[in-house]
């Protein structure tokens with residue numbers, strides 16, 4: 001007879017258990033124990049990697065009791081859960097975050113030091129998990145942090161890519177992509193749950209049949225099946241017991257499916273087929289703001305959606321007899337249209353696998369889903385060819401056609417005779433080759449649709465999604481983005497956090513509006529002095545990094561003018577370059593004139609297939625080569641391109657910035673979130689009235705923001721009138737001199753061909769209107785330099801910026817989603833004494 005196991009939370013608690021205890025001695029013992037038993041190493045033979053792994057397990061152990069208690073509480077209380085579906089989660093490193101959220105930073109540092117090691121070195125050893133491209137993926141990461149901190153039951157669902165975003169190397173000034181093998185040494189933060197694997201079907205055909213009740217039903221006979229294995233990573237809240245899961249799916253071949261092929265003697269063929277299934281979760285597509293219309297990408301989207309919905313349904317059915325009330329236990333958020341096929345998959349699961357009728361299934365689906373749009377660029381709206389859809393998801397295409405038929409029937413009744421309206425609203429684009437429009441599917445199948453900044457939502461309503469807004473004005477709602485102050489202030493700028501703590505305690509970390517109390521210090525010379533010292537300290541650290549990685553010496557007292565983000569023409573990194581070249585031209589004309597010493601720092605990845613973006617990187621490095629080495633410049637201008645911009649590099653960069661470049665063409669950047677990270681760390685913004693810049697300026701006060709450029713309306717009007725960039729070129733000598741210098745091959749050893757595509761694109765199209773904004777931008781920079789020369793004034797502006805960014809905490813954003821879209825409440829997790837006591 002076997003004894004039943006004692007549930008872990010009923011075991012007698014040993015206060016200083018090796019896996020939960022948090023005093024320094026226990027931490028040292030646990031660390032040594034993990035090194036020996038998990039890494040299999042004596043300390044004398046251990047590598048940095050072993051130390052990192054041993055420490056990571058030590059921390060994961062300390063998260064587990066809260067994690068399991070969280071899951072248990074959600075099950076017992078039968079709470080409503082937010083399911084955040086996202087093809088990308090750009091989490092950044094876990095170790096520092098766990099140390100902070102477990103309140104273990106100081107004790108672990110001591111334990112590590114007493115073991116003769118350096119915590120910073122260990123922290124640096126963690127690979128940066130880059131399972132995303134840029135803003136959209138990082139937003140998902142900030143959101144799961146805030147959800148856990150606000151004690152909201154939530155699961156992040158996505159894909160466990162074996163290769164994340166490529167590592168960017170710079171060779172001869174060009175971007176080169178190196179595969180990101182982030183799992184090489186194993187991933188200590190995740191726990192696999194093969195017991196909860198689910199099966200996903202692909203391809204094949206459908207057929208009709210009669211069920212036992214004599215009803216007509218449809219059955220999907222797939223050509224292939226793959227298995228999704230869930231890997232869970234703990235997402236701890238700050239200063240709470242809540243630990244929510246990030247559940248990422250890995251694709252594996254189904255074992256039994258090719259049984260016949262195996263038996264027929266086609267062993268190698270069957271194994272090859274198996275490998276094909278496993279490529280589904282191999283690699284993240286490295287595109288930002290442009291879809292990649294590849295079959296494998298649609299397979300990825302469907303794969304993680306199907307796994308996640310089956311998981312959600314299974315969870316619901318553990319506590320409820322039917323799925324009629326799914327919307328009472330689940331709020332599913334679609335992070336852009338990448339998971340939008342979920343609308344059709346939910347309908348299929350409810351009808352074909354759970355016997356629900358169409359009308360009920362549709363009601364449940366609409367009440368469960370909501371959709372976030374992240375872009376206004378028309379070319380970025382996802383569409384899939386009907387042929388591909390039918391080949392891969394034949395049942396879903398049928399369902400989409402039926403959703404469309406019913407939807408367009410309604411529209412015809414509401415707006416009789418408006419055929420253009422019908423063709424614009426249709427889920428199928430029939431203007432040429434037929435496509436499924438994923439944004440239309442997401443709008444129709446959701447009860448709420450949101451943009452990510454006020455201007456963005458307004459433009460969605462009046463432009464991109466105007467026909468849907470006309471049908472359902474109440475569905476549209478704005479949710480301005482935010483970022484987590486834990487990672488983006490406390491972790492990345494500990495000295496600034498320390499200054500805040502010394503004045504008002506730590507409450508600001510969960511309520512950023514408390515920083516407003518510090519405004520009274522803006523005229524306190526001591527406080528201002530400390531503020532400047534912190535900035536200088538951060539700049540010195542970045543200067544050191546630049547020296548080590550780029551071999552460029554930069555002056556920490558120069559103004560750090562920084563633009564880091566994905567490289568895209570609409571983000572206009574090249575406008576920044578035009579300004580730098582204009583400054584250089586001034587120096588060449590008169591080397592003795594006074595200019596404010598300035599370090600221009602760039603960073604960001606280009607999509608590997610985006611030629612113009614890659615050319616912009618090359619131009620940046622070429623301009624840097626010339627200007628950094630020109631003796632006339634006398635070091636007053638330095639240009640640095642930092643390779644491989646990612647979350648951890650961002651953590652070094654934002655705190656060191658004086659000036660944040662947010663210069664997209666108005667109406668193109670949905671929100672931006674880097675703009676928020678810079679401002680929270682005391683950088684001034686030079687920016688257009690685009691995305692969240694508008695709201696940042698509102699919060700900071702217009703006198704504390706360097707504004708330039710056309711408004712979104714002016715951009716549209718100028719375009720409508722017929723924009724001709726050459727008019728600006730011929731009438732503006734400064735602009736002409738800049739363009740001529742590039743065109744003449746000055747930055748390319750006389751080669752006039754190299755940058756010709758960029759020059760021509762500006763001269764003959766200038767889709768993003770750099771020329772129209774050029775003079776305003778240059779003039780605005782003059783204003784910046786003048787202000788920077790008055791350090792007292794600059795400090796004051798910098799302080800007010802940082803203290804007024806409360807709105808841009810992702811806690812505020814998530815509270816709004818909870819109240820206005822998801823209808824979910826916090827569920828505090830009660831813990832036994834021991835973890836509290838040691839916290």
Ligand code: GPK
Pocket residue numbers: 133134135136137139287288289290336374375380452481669670671672673691
């Ligand atoms: C938008 F459409 C997309 C995309 O494919 N990837 C991506 O990162 C960004 N985004 C927007 O470009 C940003 O303006 C926005 O702040 C961010 O999503 C988060 O909403």
